[in-house]
Amino acid sequence: MTDFERKVYEAVKLIPEGFVATYGQIAELAGYPRAARAVGNALHRNPDEEHVFCHRVVNSNGDLAKSFGFGGRDEQRRRLIAEGVYVVNYKVDLSEYGINLNDFLK
């Protein structure tokens, strides 16, 4: 496992229940502001879905990933709903559930 991946997973763990973050935000939290793409790559190889909430990560449009790593979008959607996140056609309202980076950058 690389440092990059570790940081990404750590960042993902910071997302509070009932909220979601974009790949770009995760990239920033991880310390790689422009590595949104690499983030997706890392998440695909998610080591343990139990502790890393990859289902709380969506793209800048609020859409769920097409090729979710386990169980597909349906599983991702199921988990979000279970947390109280309203999901419509594999899409979430970022202005409602999106996180604010400033709340994580102390």
Place this chain on the structure above:
DNA sequence: GTTGGGGCCGTCA
């Protein structure tokens, strides 16, 4: 709403 192009980054073959 839709494409399409350019740029970005880390991994792996």
Place this chain on the structure above:
DNA sequence: CTGACGGCCCCAA
């Protein structure tokens, strides 16, 4: 080293 390949992003038509 080089070149592909993504759970991406942004802006311009």
